[in-house]
Amino acid sequence: MSALVPSDGAATLDGEAPATLEVSGVTVSVSGREVLRDVSFRLAPGQLTALIGSNGAGKTTLFRVILGLQAPTAGTILVDGHPRARRNPMIGYVPQRVFLDPDMPLRARDVVSLGLDGHRLGLGLRRHADQRRRVEEMLGAVDALRFADSRVGNLSGGEQQRVLIAHALVSRPRLLILDEPLANLDLRAEREVVDLLGRITRDQGISVLISAHDMNPLLPVMHRLVYLARGRAATGTVEEVVRPEVLSDLYGQHVDVLRVHDRILVVAGADERLPAGLRHAGSAAGAAPHTERWEP
Amino acid sequence: MASLFTGFMTDTWVAATMVAVVAGVVGFFVVLRGSSFVAHAIPHGSFGGAAGAALLVGVDGTILGISGTIAGLFVFAVAGALGIGWLGRRGRHDVATALSLVMMLGLGFLFLSWSGQYADALYSLLFGEVFGIPASDLLPMAVLGLLCVVGIASLFRPLMLSSVLPEVGEARGVRAGWVETGFLMVVALATTMTVPVVGVLLMFSLMLGPAAASRSVTSNPRAALAMSVGIAVLTVWIGIVLSYASNWPLGFFVGVSGAVWFVAGRAWAWRRRIRGVPLAA
Numbered sequence: 001m002s003a004l005v006p007s008d009g010a011a012t013l014d015g016e017a018p019a020t021l022e023v024s025g026v027t028v029s030v031s032g033r034e035v036l037r038d039v040s041f042r043l044a045p046g047q048l049t050a051l052i053g054s055n056g057a058g059k060t061t062l063f064r065v066i067l068g069l070q071a072p073t074a075g076t077i078l079v080d081g082h083p084r085a086r087r088n089p090m091i092g093y094v095p096q097r098v099f100l101d102p103d104m105p106l107r108a109r110d111v112v113s114l115g116l117d118g119h120r121l122g123l124g125l126r127r128h129a130d131q132r133r134r135v136e137e138m139l140g141a142v143d144a145l146r147f148a149d150s151r152v153g154n155l156s157g158g159e160q161q162r163v164l165i166a167h168a169l170v171s172r173p174r175l176l177i178l179d180e181p182l183a184n185l186d187l188r189a190e191r192e193v194v195d196l197l198g199r200i201t202r203d204q205g206i207s208v209l210i211s212a213h214d215m216n217p218l219l220p221v222m223h224r225l226v227y228l229a230r231g232r233a234a235t236g237t238v239e240e241v242v243r244p245e246v247l248s249d250l251y252g253q254h255v256d257v258l259r260v261h262d263r264i265l266v267v268a269g270a271d272e273r274l275p276a277g278l279r280h281a282g283s284a285a286g287a288a289p290h291t292e293r294w295e296p
Numbered sequence: 297m298a299s300l301f302t303g304f305m306t307d308t309w310v311a312a313t314m315v316a317v318v319a320g321v322v323g324f325f326v327v328l329r330g331s332s333f334v335a336h337a338i339p340h341g342s343f344g345g346a347a348g349a350a351l352l353v354g355v356d357g358t359i360l361g362i363s364g365t366i367a368g369l370f371v372f373a374v375a376g377a378l379g380i381g382w383l384g385r386r387g388r389h390d391v392a393t394a395l396s397l398v399m400m401l402g403l404g405f406l407f408l409s410w411s412g413q414y415a416d417a418l419y420s421l422l423f424g425e426v427f428g429i430p431a432s433d434l435l436p437m438a439v440l441g442l443l444c445v446v447g448i449a450s451l452f453r454p455l456m457l458s459s460v461l462p463e464v465g466e467a468r469g470v471r472a473g474w475v476e477t478g479f480l481m482v483v484a485l486a487t488t489m490t491v492p493v494v495g496v497l498l499m500f501s502l503m504l505g506p507a508a509a510s511r512s513v514t515s516n517p518r519a520a521l522a523m524s525v526g527i528a529v530l531t532v533w534i535g536i537v538l539s540y541a542s543n544w545p546l547g548f549f550v551g552v553s554g555a556v557w558f559v560a561g562r563a564w565a566w567r568r569r570i571r572g573v574p575l576a577a
Contacts, residue, residue, distance in 0.1 A: 114460070118470070
């Protein structure tokens with residue numbers, strides 16, 4: 001890996017807090033193809049980290065490895081100092097694009113309860129008062145009390161997202177992982193979910209890792225980012241990572257970083273080998289970076 | 297009407313009620329998981345097992361002290377469930393289900409052609425024979441029914457989690473494959489005990505109608521499960537009385553009321569929607 005790509009050392013973590021997640025040298029090969037190559041980063045409590053990358057960059061694979069659903073070819077993963085395992089109560093997980101049948105007899109409140117005891121056998125008819133209180137508390141923490149008794153399949157995308165976040169948080173994990181939580185949300189719902197995630201990170205003192213293909217909506221709340229491209233990762237603050245040198249090295253082609261009205265656009269630079277008239281088209285075709293977003 | 301509750305009719309009431317409870321409980325998850333096709337395939341395929349048993353020991357024969365029909369249904373239903381579970385993890389689930397179904401039906405056809413004289417007796421398996429349940433079948437039925445109810449009650453929360461949020465379940469150690477296999481086994485047991493009473497075709501409608509209606513009425517999952525059982529029991533009770541009075545087959549009443557319950561449930565949901573009452577209430 002090039003020296004230009006920053007990678008986390010212990011020094012980058014503030015204070016003495018142990019890492020909630022430590023990914024070191026993780027490589028994943030699927031039928032001979034390297035999906036992730038030597039990925040390393042650490043997450044500290046109380047920090048929100050964005051995992052940025054385009055489709056196919058390896059975000060979902062990295063999540064599956066962290067969740068213990070897939071074994072890395074090389075490298076180690078420590079969750080709160082322990083080797084990762086299936087059924088890790090230290091991790092709360094919000095999957096991408098959940099389809100919930102609108103007719104399903106399941107209330108928002110039931111989904112949150114399942115986060116507490118969904119893996120247990122039995123009907124779960126007798127819940128302790130403190131379990132019920134915990135569910136109410138979580139519904140309140142994500143502003144879901146208003147629709148706690150609604151069918152979860154009838155809720156809007158943003159409301160469902162909040163219920164799923166409460167589901168993931170109710171068992172008091174140390175690390176919350178969200179796979180593309182902003183996909184398919186309208187602008188208002190997106191802002192609400194981003195604000196909520198920022199608040200949760202602060203109030204609960206946990207690590208939050210959010211994957212997204214666009215970093216811009218997360219800029220106001222995120223502390224650090226892990227930028228994935230071609231299976232490799234660059235880690236650090238936005239200022240450290242989102243620079244043309246770092247990202248060009250990661251993508252293996254020239255990349256420009258443009259800042260427009262507090263937005264960051266990562267675009268493929270002109271390819272010197274193409275004639276001037278074709279440069280624009282050429283760069284668009286080869287544009288692996290995809291973080292632009294045009295909105296009024 | 298008094299004879300409705302005497303002699304062999306007592307066995308009918310007991311058997312039909314057990315069947316209804318099991319159909320209501322299992323049907324709740326069949327509808328929730330969208331497994332209607334599986335709930336169709338396992339009973340239909342298990343018919344081949346009954347045909348095989350008839351060929352081996354005759355229609356009224358026994359295998360290890362259990363009625364041959366029940367033993368045959370059991371073997372085919374369990375084999376079908378395992379086949380669907382195993383193939384379904386390796387390919388498309390609906391294709392695996394269809395292949396298992398046609399294989400079992402094909403075998404059933406072959407067995408029937410070898411033992412043509414029994415076809416009439418086996419025909420009753422399609423529509424059930426609630427008024428002719430032998431008293432000796434009640435105990436094995438009760439055991440199988442209890443297994444189904446206990447199975448669903450123990451698997452309730454993992455089934456719920458795995459049906460609604462499979463990836464989250466996996467991450468929390470609830471293996472979707474094991475949950476699916478467990479559920480398919482319950483469907484197989486339910487098939488074995490219900491088919492002789494209400495038949496292959498009607499077991500299907502008794503599982504779907506009440507469960508589909510109950511979910512339109514309540515949004516509380518445990519209440520929906522209880523209501524599904526209640527409606528199923530009511531369905532067979534009404535069916536028995538009407539069938540006894542009219543001398544029309546029970547299957548007709550069960551089949552029709554399955555659809556009626558479903559329409560009534562949709563109407564209830566629709567009425568709430570146009571009155572602006574949130575469905576959740």
